[in-house]
Amino acid sequence: MAATERKKTFRFSEKREKEIAALRGRYEYPQGLIMPLLWMAQYDEGWVSPEAMETIAEICETSPAWVYSLATFYTMFELERPIRYQIQVCHNLSCSLNGSESILAHLEKKLGIRAGEATEDGRFRLSAVECLASCGSGPMMQVNTEYYEQLTPEKIDALLEEFGRD
Ligand code: FES
Known part of the structure; x- marks a missing residue:
């Protein structure tokens, strides 16, 4: 990547961060959060972007490829930005x-x-x-x-x- 290019990142809102923290106790492994986080990203942005998947992978201590495999398995996730x-x-x-x-x-x-x-x-x-x-x-x-x-x-x-x- 060229030095002048900045990679886009996705961050959950502060409110979502609190919800995520509260959810952590419900799952034995951090990967259990993947589905709720995919829902949150879609609800907030209207779709699940590659950047959101990377952030979810980070939070859930797994690879973006694993998050992607789940997001593509379930047809209810929008993986393309909606066009007006x-x-x-x-x-x-x-x-x-x-x-x-x-x-x-x-x-x-x-x-x-x-x-x-x-x-x-x-x-x-x-x-x-x-x-x-x-x-x-x-x-x-x-x-x-x-x-x-x-x-x-x-x-x-x-x-x-x-x-x-x-
Ligand atoms: S050529 Fe038929 S609508 Fe343009």
Whole structure:
């Protein structure tokens, strides 16, 4: 890791630390805390991040791989950060002829990510997708369940501002 890169860490809140301390007496081995701690991390963050798993491993005196194996065994744990806005830009023929590539490039520039990536804060994921069956109104995109058609860079800017408000 480069000297300038700082690894992200996860810490439970003070309130959680107290709950964890109270739970310790219930289990014969520290590893018994893994499941309750996975629940706490998910409840507090909306998902269980790799950083949370490392912290849980530390607290439970085990390896991150062991925590990961439990977290992936049970389907109720969310292991991907929930995304608020899923932006899918059609780049199929009709939309492409109407400028979808520049719409995608504009979104990449505004969001600071490439197609296929999500923003660091988990608000946006951007994808280039195949035909969304709105070929007569391209360039177009789908955001979550809504269609946005005949897009221009100005329309994109207005939409991103709107999405940024909630
Ligand atoms: S080509 Fe874009 S919606 Fe069909």
